[in-house]
Amino acid sequence: MTPADNTEAGDPSSATALEARGLGKRYRRGWALRDCSFRLPAGRICGLVGPNGAGKSTLLGLATRLVTPTEGELRVFGVPVEDPAAMPRYAFLSQDKPLFKRFTVAETLRMGAELNPGWDMAAAERIVRAGPVPMDAKVGTLSGGQRTRVAFALAFGKRPDLLLLDEPMADLDPLARDEMSSLLLSEAVERGTTVVMSSHVLAELEDMCDYLLVIADGRIRMAGDTDELVPAHALVTGLAPDGKPPADLTPHTVVEFRASGRQFRALLRPHGPLAPDWEVSEPSLEEVLLAHLRSPGTEPLFTRAARIEDEGIHAA
Numbered sequence: 001m002t003p004a005d006n007t008e009a010g011d012p013s014s015a016t017a018l019e020a021r022g023l024g025k026r027y028r029r030g031w032a033l034r035d036c037s038f039r040l041p042a043g044r045i046c047g048l049v050g051p052n053g054a055g056k057s058t059l060l061g062l063a064t065r066l067v068t069p070t071e072g073e074l075r076v077f078g079v080p081v082e083d084p085a086a087m088p089r090y091a092f093l094s095q096d097k098p099l100f101k102r103f104t105v106a107e108t109l110r111m112g113a114e115l116n117p118g119w120d121m122a123a124a125e126r127i128v129r130a131g132p133v134p135m136d137a138k139v140g141t142l143s144g145g146q147r148t149r150v151a152f153a154l155a156f157g158k159r160p161d162l163l164l165l166d167e168p169m170a171d172l173d174p175l176a177r178d179e180m181s182s183l184l185l186s187e188a189v190e191r192g193t194t195v196v197m198s199s200h201v202l203a204e205l206e207d208m209c210d211y212l213l214v215i216a217d218g219r220i221r222m223a224g225d226t227d228e229l230v231p232a233h234a235l236v237t238g239l240a241p242d243g244k245p246p247a248d249l250t251p252h253t254v255v256e257f258r259a260s261g262r263q264f265r266a267l268l269r270p271h272g273p274l275a276p277d278w279e280v281s282e283p284s285l286e287e288v289l290l291a292h293l294r295s296p297g298t299e300p301l302f303t304r305a306a307r308i309e310d311e312g313i314h315a316a
């Protein structure tokens, strides 16, 4: 797909917000991200999940030009990320949310207006006022949660088509977290903004995200629509008298196997009928994620929407 195909298409929902091909970043210590190929369709709320050091911030850094790739390419709405034309399309909220402490909230928003041609002051003020955060307060005097709200206002005021968030809710109390997630969802849905949000809170991802990128050891392990990824798995329990995986499991991709006493419990991707004497249920998103995070060696799984052709990746 050419950039023109992607950005000029009448239906924005048919566009691709992010597309990575063979993307990789190597530091002196080794690869932080490797062989990263995926597609994120526009308009999705995408959770970026993985253990500490998996490569999530590196991927967000590559998407915002804070990190230079060692290999491969990344496109934002069809435009190579290094092309200045990509910059107005996205906003980034980093973990440390850098803001000028001596500026008041109002001055911070005015700075946003001056730096961003498409600035939407009404939207930025609405987000701040819902706090409530006093407009004349210096940023340095605000609580962590209030600062997060101002940072969100700065990001949304830019009216980005793609919003990249690195653990945005980490410093919020449960109430503020709930409030900011609703705000994030309603603002994103209203404008069709694509969101990529890294988080360690699996319940948060389950509530908010309709798309997932799961990373472990610098590689994409699972990518695609949540409502296809989860049903591609089954949670089965059955008899394993010797504590070993029974032969009936062989045709299936076993993500995780646990034996206790004479019973086993396995999370698997079925390939064909399951043994009739097993008890089978559909796992929750959290169960699927935990099993994959505990078993990073499992064959990667990509749904059709996430898959980059000819990369030898198995579709769900």
Ligand SMILES: Nc1ncnc2c1ncn2[C@@H]1O[C@H](COP(=O)(O)OP(=O)(O)OP(=O)(O)O)[C@@H](O)[C@H]1O
Residues within 6 Å of the ligand: 027, 028, 029, 031, 032, 050, 051, 052, 053, 054, 055, 056, 057, 058, 059
């Ligand atoms: N500037 C850097 N120089 C050297 N190594 C780095 C640098 N930034 C990241 N790394 C390494 O790259 C790997 C991926 O780090 P990254 O910060 O992307 O992980 P993460 O998934 O965001 O982790 P966390 O959940 O802890 O924030 C880690 O091994 C990290 O030590």
